[in-house]
Amino acid sequence: MNCSGRFWRSAGSSPGEQVVRLAPLALIAIITVVAFVTPSNLHFSRFLSLAPALAASVWPVVGTVVIGALAAALDVVIAATIGSVSEDLTHLFTLAVIVGATAAAACASHVRQQRERTLADVRSVAETTQTVLLRxxxxxxxxxxxxxxxxxxxxxxxxxxxxxxxxxxxxxxxxxxxxxxxxxxxxxxxxxxxxxxxxxxxxxxxxxxxxxxxxxxxxxxxxxxxxxxxxxxxxxxxxxxxxxxxxxxxxxxxxxxxxxxxxxxxxxxxxxxxxxxxxxxxxxxxxxxxxxxxxxxxxxxxxxxxxxxxxxxxxxxxxxxxxxxxxxxxxxxxxxxxxxxxxxxxxxxxxxxxxxxxxxxxxxxxxxxxxxxxx
Missing domain, CATH: 3.60.40.10 (PPM-type phosphatase domain)
Incomplete structure (x- = not known):
């Protein structure tokens, strides 16, 4: 399996699991559209920080960081497009929140992967035990x-x-x-x-x-x-x-x-x-x-x-x-x-x-x- 395959999906993923993995990207798309079609003073782009947090529950570390980087880039694009960067520091604050949320999400993803590997080892031992016990x-x-x-x-x-x-x-x-x-x-x-x-x-x-x-x-x-x-x-x-x-x-x-x-x-x-x-x-x-x-x-x-x-x-x-x-x-x-x-x-x-x-x-x-x- 190549690197892109490892960060995108694991072998044997079911259609339901693949849909769940798409949730962070879908969330980014929805927030971006809403941010462009609503008045700039509502600052919907601040919700982009939710994407890396959601990604940490289903994506590996690299994928979580990529989601966070994408969210940060879109925040900059939104700010530049609606022309509010010079008006206040809201988008700079939002960008900082996205960066912080991405770092925390990457740590959470790392811990989750370690626990999943431990669980996989335990299940492997259990399956071997069952093979011996219940032939x-x-x-x-x-x-x-x-x-x-x-x-x-x-x-x-x-x-x-x-x-x-x-x-x-x-x-x-x-x-x-x-x-x-x-x-x-x-x-x-x-x-x-x-x-x-x-x-x-x-x-x-x-x-x-x-x-x-x-x-x-x-x-x-x-x-x-x-x-x-x-x-x-x-x-x-x-x-x-x-x-x-x-x-x-x-x-x-x-x-x-x-x-x-x-x-x-x-x-x-x-x-x-x-x-x-x-x-x-x-x-x-x-x-x-x-x-x-x-x-x-x-x-x-x-x-x-x-x-x-x-x-x-x-x-x-x-x-x-x-x-x-x-x-x-x-x-x-x-x-x-x-x-x-x-x-x-x-x-x-x-x-x-x-x-x-x-x-x-x-x-x-x-x-x-x-x-x-x-x-």
Whole structure:
């Protein structure tokens, strides 16, 4: 990119950003026209000092200085044209104000650019962390088609306490989706510890109850190294095992919102017959993990999600009615299902999502896979 490109616009600027960058020039043009068509005693040219101040919020230092120089030059032209330089010192005062405003704006632009570079570095680290924590979901495992959705509550956010994974094992496809209590780095660290354990236990353990027990023990060891009461750190999750031979699907719900099963135009919640403790709460309430089963026929879809979905609110404070909306969806693929979920959430909340959201959609295809991948 050449020098003029650097001072004018950054690569990948959207049309909206380019319009904002034109605002200082548009302001100068408007003030200049008004100054020429109004009586000279109104001194509209003094508003030219606003242009470099505005430029500091969107332009780099060089561009801000150029805007200030242009404003100063036009002030001189206006003064000379309307013949008021010899009458009073107003335009000399205005010129001094423009020069001072330009210097201050250049400093402000420099500080803004430094902060933007720092933010870019932080976002780069966050994106790398997300790539490691939430690896790209495979679109197909065995007889299943799978898609994942992750929505950050804050525009600048990239990672949080929501997590998910799907693995193809000798026991079938095993999935996990969950939500760590809390925010920030502690939540990210705990989510990473849970996923790391799941990626091992899913291959090793013969059933989901044993997987859940491994997650609880491993997370307990991790939280024992954290400050404060270890019981403050816990996570809810759902474990699902979908055998390749099409037999009953196993599920363990660890205090998490129940998945939805979309079958033959009907929607039902897959609720547990007995509660199982959240991850890292087994020592407190007992390690009694209940495996429930249900059928997942060809063309059925299963939606796993975190509580950010059902806790999304509208302008009246009402919660998002997931089951009601799911009954109105006409989705023949996991990607379309998650697309409709995303659209409904944004529309319901008017674009104000207050919590991180993660979801996995699974669709069972007809037939059996030609291979299985083990550890």
């Amino acid at each position: 790209p979901m495979p679109h197909r495992l065995g007889r299943l088609r799978i898609e994942a959705l992750y929505l950050a509550a804050a525009a600048q956010a990239r990672v949080g306490g929501d997590f998910y994974e799907a693995l193809e094992t000798v026991h079938g496809v095993r999935l996990i989706i969950g939500d760590v209590r809390g925010k920030g780095l502690p939540a990210v660290g705990m989510a990473s510890a849970i996923l790391g354990c799941f990626r091992e236990a899913a291959y090793d353990e013969p059933d989901l109850a044993r997987v859940a027990g491994r997650l609880d023990v491993s997370t307990g060891r991790y939280t024992a190294l954290l400050p404060g009461d270890r019981m403050e750190y816990f996570a809810t999750a759902v474990l699902v095992e979908i055998p390749d031979d099409g037999s009953a699907v196993g599920i363990v719900n660890l205090g998490h919102p129940p998945p939805l099963l979309l079958s033959a135009g009907m929607v039902r919640e897959v609720t547990p017959t007995a509660p199982s403790p959240p991850i890292n709460m087994g020592a407190l309430v007992g390690e009694d993990y209940r495996i429930d089963t249900f059928s997942l026929a060809a063309e059925d879809q299963l939606l796993l999600y975190t509580d950010g979905v059902t806790e999304t609110r509208d302008h009246t404070g009402a919660f998002f009615p997931l089951v009601q909306h799911a009954g109105q969806w006409d989705a023949d693929s996991p990607s379309r299902l998650l697309g409709q979920l995303h659209s409904d959430l944004v529309r319901f909340s008017h674009g104000r999502l207050d919590d991180d959201i993660a979801a996995i959609a699974v669709r069972a295809a007809a037939g059996t896979p030609s291979y299985r991948r083990g550890r």
